[in-house]
Amino acid sequence: MRLNRYIALCGICSRRAADLLITAGKVKVNGKTGKLGDTVTNSDSVEVNDGKWQKISTPTETIVYALNKPAGYISSAADPTSKKVVTTLVPPTPRVFPVGRLDADSEGLLLLTNDGDLAYSLTHPKTHVMKEYEVIGECARTIEKYQLxxxxDRVREGILLPEGRTQEAQIKILSFSPGRAVLHIGISEGKRRQIRRTLQKVGITVIRLIRHKIGGLSLDELHIMPGKYCILTKTQIEVLKNGV
Incomplete structure (x- = not known):
């Protein structure tokens, strides 16, 4: 199989990210620097440097953890500046990495997997996998519901951020009182702190953000307490794949 796919199947990163590692000279095959387009088999020795050199091998099976991420944890496989990373909330082996991100202040459903291709398909904007959130926000007390x-509507239609315009968003007001609103938001992309930044553009400060759903997978149906996880069944993984 191609080298980038092999790296993805080992749970290191997506195929696109693997291409970047290969281009940067951070992949060796049988002791020699790997090149884009190289093919490998399980009998080859493949090493990757994503911080330090390590020999990798393909996992025996795909594993996906569904984690109810608590606030205060970083969505990263490792962070030298913090011990509170989401990978410390799941078993250390096999090695997994977060699928997309939830910023440290946010909570809710986060997937971790050793399947780079699955992670890529769930996070790339072109696949339009819907992520749904409950958001508690504060606004000026003088604003009426119709004004909100x-x-x-500006956020629904797309907000211009420095890195580009956001895609259309689904937004419903669940409850409203002067200075406070609870929103249901659905988006199919994941720019950095996108919901917080776009709402701030229209005068709403996010107080709490909880992701409830990714594709056809719902936190409510999984019944996971904050800080806990479950291992998805093959059927549940297929539900995710079918939503791509």
Whole structure:
């Protein structure tokens, strides 16, 4: 199989990210620097440097953890500046990495897997996998509900951020009182702190953000307490794949 796919199947990263590692000279095959387009088999010795050199091998099976991420944890496989990374909340082996991100202040459903291809398909904007959130926000107490709806229309249609315009968002006001609103938001992309930044653009400060759903997988149906995880069944993994 191609070298980038092999690296992805080992749970190191997606195929696209593997291409970047290969281009940067951070992959060796049988002691020699790997090249884009190289093919390998399980009998080859493959090493990757994603911080330090390590020999990798393909996992025996795909594993996906569904984690109810608590606030305060970083969505990363490792972070030298913090001990509170999400990978410390799941078993250390096999090695897994987060599928997409939830910023440290956010909570809710986060997937971790050793399958780079699955992670790529769930996070790439072109696949339009919907992620759904409950958001508690504060706004000016003088704003009426109909005025808030008009402000949210800007977010629904797409907000211009420095890295580009956001895609359309699904937004419903679940409850409203002067200075406070609870929103249901659905988006199919994941720019950095996207919901917080786009709502801030229209005068809403996010107080709490909880992701409830990824594709056809719902936190409510999984019944996971904050800080806990479950291992997805093959059927549940297929539900995710079918939503791509």
């Amino acid at each position: 709806e008009h402000k949210l």
